Amino acid sequence: xxxxxxxxxxxxxxxxxxxxxxxxxxxxxxxxxxxxxxxxxxxxxxxxxxxxxxxxxxxxxxxxxxxxxxxxxxxxxxxxxxxxxxxxxxxxxxxxxxxxxxxxxxxxxxxxxxxxxxxxxxxxxxxxxxxxxxxxxxxxxxxxxxxxxxxxxxxxxxxxxxxxxxxxxxxxxxxxxxxxxxxxxxxxxxxxxxxxxxxxxxxxxxxxxxxxxxxxxxxxxxxxxxxxxxxxxxxxxxxxxxxxxxxxxxxxxxxxxxxxxxxxxxxxxxxxxxxxxxxxxxxxxxxxxxxxxxxxxxxxxxxxxxxxxxxxxxxxxxxxxxxxxxxxxxxxxxxxxxxxxxxxxxxxxxxxxxxxxxxxxxxxxxxxxxxxxxxxxxxxxxxxxxxxxxxxxxxxxxxxxxxxxxx
Amino acid sequence: xxxxxxxxxxxxxxxxxxxxxxxxxxxxxxxxxxxxxxxxxxxxxxxxxxxxxxxxxxxxxxxxxxxxxxxxxxxxxxxxxxxxxxxxxxxxxxxxxxxxxxxxxxxxxxxxxxxxxxxxxxxxxxxxxxxxxxxxxxxxxxxxxxxxxxxxxxxxxxxxxxxxxxxxxxxxxxxxxxxxxxxxxxxxxxxxxxxxxxxxxxxxxxxxxxxxxxxxxxxxxxxxxxxxxxxxxxxxxxxxxxxxxxxxxxxxxxxxxxxxxxxxxxxxxxxxxxxxxxxxxxxxxxxxxxxxxxxxxxxxxxxxxxxxxxxxxxxxxxxxxxxxxxxxxxxxxxxxxxxxxxxxxxxxxxxxxxxxxxxxxxxxxxxxxxxxxxxxxxxxxxxxxxxxxxxxxxxxxxxxxxxxx
Numbered sequence: 001x002x003x004x005x006x007x008x009x010x011x012x013x014x015x016x017x018x019x020x021x022x023x024x025x026x027x028x029x030x031x032x033x034x035x036x037x038x039x040x041x042x043x044x045x046x047x048x049x050x051x052x053x054x055x056x057x058x059x060x061x062x063x064x065x066x067x068x069x070x071x072x073x074x075x076x077x078x079x080x081x082x083x084x085x086x087x088x089x090x091x092x093x094x095x096x097x098x099x100x101x102x103x104x105x106x107x108x109x110x111x112x113x114x115x116x117x118x119x120x121x122x123x124x125x126x127x128x129x130x131x132x133x134x135x136x137x138x139x140x141x142x143x144x145x146x147x148x149x150x151x152x153x154x155x156x157x158x159x160x161x162x163x164x165x166x167x168x169x170x171x172x173x174x175x176x177x178x179x180x181x182x183x184x185x186x187x188x189x190x191x192x193x194x195x196x197x198x199x200x201x202x203x204x205x206x207x208x209x210x211x212x213x214x215x216x217x218x219x220x221x222x223x224x225x226x227x228x229x230x231x232x233x234x235x236x237x238x239x240x241x242x243x244x245x246x247x248x249x250x251x252x253x254x255x256x257x258x259x260x261x262x263x264x265x266x267x268x269x270x271x272x273x274x275x276x277x278x279x280x281x282x283x284x285x286x287x288x289x290x291x292x293x294x295x296x297x298x299x300x301x302x303x304x305x306x307x308x309x310x311x312x313x314x315x316x317x318x319x320x321x322x323x324x325x326x327x328x329x330x331x332x333x334x335x336x337x338x339x340x341x342x343x344x345x346x347x348x349x350x351x352x353x354x355x356x357x358x359x360x361x362x363x364x365x366x367x368x369x370x371x372x373x374x375x376x377x378x379x380x381x382x383x384x385x386x387x388x389x390x391x392x393x394x395x396x397x398x399x400x401x402x403x404x405x406x407x
Numbered sequence: 408x409x410x411x412x413x414x415x416x417x418x419x420x421x422x423x424x425x426x427x428x429x430x431x432x433x434x435x436x437x438x439x440x441x442x443x444x445x446x447x448x449x450x451x452x453x454x455x456x457x458x459x460x461x462x463x464x465x466x467x468x469x470x471x472x473x474x475x476x477x478x479x480x481x482x483x484x485x486x487x488x489x490x491x492x493x494x495x496x497x498x499x500x501x502x503x504x505x506x507x508x509x510x511x512x513x514x515x516x517x518x519x520x521x522x523x524x525x526x527x528x529x530x531x532x533x534x535x536x537x538x539x540x541x542x543x544x545x546x547x548x549x550x551x552x553x554x555x556x557x558x559x560x561x562x563x564x565x566x567x568x569x570x571x572x573x574x575x576x577x578x579x580x581x582x583x584x585x586x587x588x589x590x591x592x593x594x595x596x597x598x599x600x601x602x603x604x605x606x607x608x609x610x611x612x613x614x615x616x617x618x619x620x621x622x623x624x625x626x627x628x629x630x631x632x633x634x635x636x637x638x639x640x641x642x643x644x645x646x647x648x649x650x651x652x653x654x655x656x657x658x659x660x661x662x663x664x665x666x667x668x669x670x671x672x673x674x675x676x677x678x679x680x681x682x683x684x685x686x687x688x689x690x691x692x693x694x695x696x697x698x699x700x701x702x703x704x705x706x707x708x709x710x711x712x713x714x715x716x717x718x719x720x721x722x723x724x725x726x727x728x729x730x731x732x733x734x735x736x737x738x739x740x741x742x743x744x745x746x747x748x749x750x751x752x753x754x755x756x757x758x759x760x761x762x763x764x765x766x767x768x769x770x771x772x773x774x775x776x777x778x779x780x781x782x783x784x785x786x787x788x789x790x791x792x793x794x795x796x797x798x799x800x801x802x803x804x805x806x807x808x809x810x811x812x
Contacts, residue, residue, distance in 0.1 A: 023664065035632075038633055039633050039634070039635070041807060042633050042634075042635050042636045043635040046635055046636065046639050047635070053666040053667075054666075056666055056667060056668055056669070057665050057666050059669065060664070060665040060666075060669060063669070087750040128439065129440075130433070130448075131434060131440045131443050131444060132431070132433035132434055133434060133443075133444055133447050133451065134443060134447060137447065143793070144789070146792075146796075147742075147746075147787055147788070147789045147793045147796065148746075148788050148789050148792075148794035149747070149749040149760070150749075151744040151750060151752065151760065152749060152760060152781065152784055152785050152788055153750040153785075155760075155764075155781055156781050156782075156785060159777055159781065160777060160778045160781050163777065164778075187656060191623075195642065211590065224754070291765050301599060340468075341439070346650070346651035346652075347651065349653045349654070350651075350653065350750070352653065353752070353753050353754060360651070360653060360654065364657070365660070373661050373662055373665075374665070377654070377657070377658060377662060380650075380654060381646070381649075381650050381654060384649055384650040384651060384654065385646065385649040387649075388648070388649035388650075389649065
C-alpha cells in the first residue's frame with residue numbers, strides 16, 4: 001500500500017493526462033509553429049529592408065550618374081601625396097595612389113606596434129617595480145594616456161610639440177647627428193652599400209637555419225630529455241652567418257647615412273615628416289598605455305605558488321622567468337595584445353586629421369576628386385576588414401594552440 | 408605573569424611602518440633601487456616645478472578664459488541660453504535625487520558639482536560672461552541639487568522613475584535644444600549652431616542610451632536560432648568592428664543618403680549620433696554576448712521548469728546575470744565612446760575639441776596660445792573619463808561585495 005501522498009500525485013497526473021488528451025495546444029502557443037512564423041517574419045523584414053535600401057540606392061545612383069565600378073582606379077589621379085613611401089607623382093593612377101596610402105598605413109602601424117609593445121612592456125615592468133617613485137611615474141603615464149582621446153593627444157603632439165619646433169634656419173642639433181626643424185626629423189640611418197647584398201642574403205639564411213635548428217633540437221630534447229644545447233648552437237649559427245656575410249661583403253655591408261646641411265635644406269639620412277612623427281608618437285604612446293595594463297594584468301595573474309614551487313624545485317631565476325612565468329603570462333597577454341594591435345591599425349586612420357596620407361586619407365581625396373564615394377568606401381572597408389579578419393584568424397589559431405596545451 | 412606579557416606582545420597588531428622605514432622599504436631597498444630613486448627624484452622634481460611655473464606664470468590663459476560660453480555651448484544663440492539652463496537644472500535635479508537615493512559616488516559627484524557651481528557663482532573677477540544673471544542661475548542650481556537631495560531622501564519615489572529620468576534627459580534635451588518650426592516659445596535652432604561641451608556630452612549620452620539596447624538586441628540576434636537574424640547580426644557586428652569609427656562616420660555623412668528615400672533628409676548631428684551609436688552598439692553587442700555565454704544553462708532550465716516563458720526567462724533570469732558579469736567592459740566601452748566623440752571634428756561638427764580648434768584658428772594671437780587651449784581640453788576630457796572609470800571601479804567593488812554575501 002503506497003503512501004497516501006503518492007496516490008494523490010497519481011490522481012493528479014491522471015487527471016491532467018485526461019485533460020490534455022481532450023484539448024490540444026492552440027497553434028499560437030505551439031513552439032514549432034511560433035518558430036517557423038518568427039523565421040518567416042524576420043526574413044521578410046530584414047530582406048525587405050535590404051531590398052528597399054538597394055532600390056533606393058540604385059535610383060540615387062541613376063539620378064546622379066554614378067558609376068559603381070572600380071574602373072577609376074586606372075584613371076589619372078591629379079593630387080600629390082606628401083612623402084609617398086613608394087614611387088608616386090601626381091598623374092599616376094588612382095590605384096597607385098591607393099597603394100601608396102596602403103603602404104603608409106602598414107608602415108605607421110608596423111613601427112607603431114613595435115614601439116608600443118616595447119614602451120608598453122617597459123611601463124608595465126616599471127608599474128610592477130618595487131620602487132615606489134618609478135611605479136607612480138608609470139601610473140601617471142598610464143592614466144594620462146588612457147583618459148585622453150587619441151585625437152587630442154595627436155593634436156598636442158602635432159600642433160603643440162611639433163608646432164614650436166624651430167624653422168630650418170635655427171635647426172636643433174642633437175647627438176647622432178640628429179636634426180630637428182619644421183620640415184621634420186632627420187636621423188642618421190644605416191643604409192646598405194653596393195656590396196651589402198651578400199651580407200643580407202647570408203644573414204637571412206642564417207636566421208632561417210637557426211630557427212629550424214632551434215625547433216628541431218628543442219623538439220628532440222623534449223622527447224629524449226637529453227640536453228641538445230639548442231640555444232647556444234642556434235645563436236652561434238646566427239653569429240657565424242653574420243660574420244661570414246660581413247667578410248664576404250668586404251667589411252662594409254652598411255654605411256651610416258648621416259644628414260648634412262645643404263644650403264637651406266638637409267640632405268641624406270632618414271627624414272621623418274612632422275606628420276609621420278606626430279602620428280607615430282601619439283599612436284604608439286597611446287597604445288603603449290593600454291598594452292602596459294594588459295602586460296601588467298598578465299604578469300600579476302600568474303599564481304605566486306607557481307613561482308614559489310618553481311624556486312623550490314631548484315630552477316634558477318632566469319628559468320623561473322622563461323619556463324614558468326612567461327608561458328603562463330603570455331597565454332593571458334597575447335589575445336588582448338593582438339586586439340590592441342588591431343586597434344592601433346584602425347586608429348592610424350586618424351592621421352587624416354593632420355594630413356598624413358594613409359589609406360583613409362587617400363580614399364577621402366579620391367572621393368572629392370573622382371566623386372566615386374561608393375566604390376572607394378568599399379575599397380577602404382575591404383582593406384580594413386581583411387586586416388581585422390587576418391588578425392582574428394591568427395588569434396583563433398593561437399587560442400586553439402594554447403587550449404591544446406592546457407589539456 | 409611572564410606568559411601574559413608575552414601574549415600581549417604577540418597579540419599586538421603590526422604597527423604601521425614609520426616614515427623612514429617606509430622610505431627605506433619603498434625607495435631604497437637594494438643598490439639598484441637606490442640609484443634609480445636618486446636619479447629619478449630630481450627629474451620628477453624639476454618637471455613638476457617646470458609645469459607649475461609654466462601654468463601659473465608663463466602661460467597666458469586668455470584664449471581659454473575669454474570664451475567660457477563658446478566652450479560650453481558653441482554658437483548656440485545667446486538669447487536662447489535659458490534652454491540649456493533648463494536642461495542643466497534638470498540634470499542637477501536628477502543628480503540631487505540620485506544622491507539622496509543612492510549616495511556613494513553620486514554624493515561625491517553632486518558635492519563636487521555644487522562646489523564648482525558655488526566657486527563660479529562667487530568668483531571675484533569681472534567677466535562679461537559672468538554677469539549677475541549667470542551668477543544667480545548658477546547659484547540657484549545649488550538649491551536645485553539640494554531640493555533633489557531632499558526629494559530622493561524623504562519621498563519614496565520609485566527607483567525606476569529616477570532611471571527613466573536619466574534616460575529621458577538626452578532625448579528631451581535634444582527636443583528642447585532643437586525647438587520647433589514656427590514656434591514662438593521654442594523657435595528652431597539649427598544644429599549647425601550647436602557646439603562645445605554641450606555637443607560632446609549630448610553625443611556621448613545619446614550614444615550610450617541608444618547603443619546599449621541596440622547592442623543587447625544584436626547580441627541576442629547573433630545567438631538567435633533564426634538563420635536570417637543571426638546571419639544579419641553577425642555580419643553587422645563583424646563589419647562594424649572591423650573598420651575604424653571614422654569610416655562609419657563618413658559612411659553616415661556621405662553614403663547613408665543614397666540608401667534612404669530621396670526625400671528624407673537627416674540632420675548632420677543626428678547622422679553623427681547614429682554613426683557613434685551603431686559603432687558603439689557593435690562593441691557592446693560583443694560584450695553582452697560574452698555575458699550571455701557566461702550564464703549557466705541550468706539557470707535557463709530552472710526558469711523553464713518554474714513555468715517561465717522565454718521572454719520572462721530572458722528578462723528576469725538571463726539578462727541580469729549576463730549584464731552583471733560584463734559590467735566593467737560595458738562601462739569601458741562607454742568611456743571609449745565618450746573619447747571617440749572627438750572624431751566628429753573630422754566631419755566638421757564643432758564639439759568641444761572643434762570649438763577649441765576654431766578659437767585657435769580665429770586669431771593669429773590665439774595661434775600662439777594653442778598650447779594652453781589644447782592642455783585645457785586635455786584636462787577636461789581627462790576629468791570626465793577619469794570620473795567614469797572610477798565610477799566603474801566603485802560599482803565593481805560594490806558588486807564584488809554583493810556576490811560574496
